[in-house]
Amino acid sequence: MPRTLILASTSRYRRELLDRLRLPYEVHAPGVDETPLAGETPLALSQRLALAKARAVADRFPEAIVIGSDQVADLNGEPLGKPGDHARATLQLRRMRGQTLVFQTAVAVVCAATGFSAHEVAPVRVTFRPISDDAIERYLRAEEPYDCAGSAKSEGLGIALLEAIDSDDPTALVGLPLIRTCRMLRAAGVDLL
Template sequence: MSSRPLLLASSSPYRRELLERLGLPFETASPDIDESPRPDESPEQLAIRLAESKARALASQYPQHWIIGSDQVACLPDGTLLAKPGSHQQAISQLQRSSGQTVQFLTGLTLLDPSTNQSQTHCERFVVHFRDLAAEEIDGYLRKEQPYDCAGSFRMEGLGITLFEAMEGRDPNSLIGLPLIALNDMLRNWGLNRY
C-alpha cells in the first residue's frame, strides 16, 4: 500500500502536539460528530465508535488522505463516565470522585483510507490510580492548571502527575489523547516506516 498524506481528525492542540512527535507531515481538520453515549454502550465501544466517526466524518472531504481519528473515554470503577468538565466546579466534583479511586482511560484510535475504505481500529487502555486528595489540593491544582478541557480534569503532561499514586499501561501518550505506539504500528502495517 502506498503512503498517503496524513490528516488528524481533531482540533485538539494536545493531539496535534503528540502527532508532531512522529516527525511526519500532517494536516488537521475538525470533524463535527455527536459524541453522546448510546444506551447500553460500553466505555470501550464508545471510544472506538467516536474515533471511527471522527475519521469517517472527514472521508469525503479528504479522499486521498489517511485519516487518523482518536477519542478518549474516562470512567470510574462504577462505570460513571468522566467528560471534559468545562468549569471549575465540575472539575472539583470529578477530582473528588476520582480521589482514592482507580480510573480507566480508554482511547479509541482509527486509521482510515477513504480511497479503499480500509481501516485499522484499536482501543488503548490506561489505568490511573489517584491518591487520596484533600479539598485544598484539588482546588489549588485546578486554579494553577485549569484543565477544564481535559477528560478527568487533569493534564498528565503537566502538574496532573502529582495527583497520582501509580499508572498502568503500555503508552502514557494515550492519557493525553493519542496512543502513539498503536498509531505507529498501524502506519507501519500500511508500509509507512520512518527508518
C-alpha cells in the same frame, strides 16, 4: 507520491503528540457528536468516536490517510468526559480521589480510497491519591484542565494527584497512543522512518 496524512481532531494535545513522528500532516475538525448512546460503555464510546471522527474526515478527503482518536475516563463503568468548567472539574476530581480509573484511549486510521480501516484501544489504569478539597482547588486554579477527560493533566502538575499509572503505550494517557498509531500507519502504507 505519499498520501496526505490528516489528524481528525481539534485537540492541541493530540497535535503535540503527532508532531513527535515528524511527519507532515493536516488538521481537520471531524464535527462528530460526542454524546454517549444509551447504555454505551466507556470502552465502546471511545471506539465508536475514534472511528466516527476518522471516517467523517475521510469522507471529505477520500485519498488521505486519516487518524481519529477519542478518550473516555471510565469510573466504575461510568463515562467521564471533559469537564468544560471549574465546577464540573471539581466534582470529577472529588469523585476520583482514592479511586482507580481506566482511561479508554481509542485510535482509528482510515483511508477511504484504499478501504483501509483499523482501530485499537490503549487502556490506561490510573490510580488517584486521596486528595483534599483544598488540593483539588489549588490544582484546578494552577492548571485549569477543563479540556481534559478526567480533569487532570498527567503531563503537567496533574501528576501530583496520582498514585500510579499502568499502561503499555506511554502517550495514551495524554490522548493519542503513538505505539498503536504507528502500527496502524505502517499497515496503511505510511513510511515512518
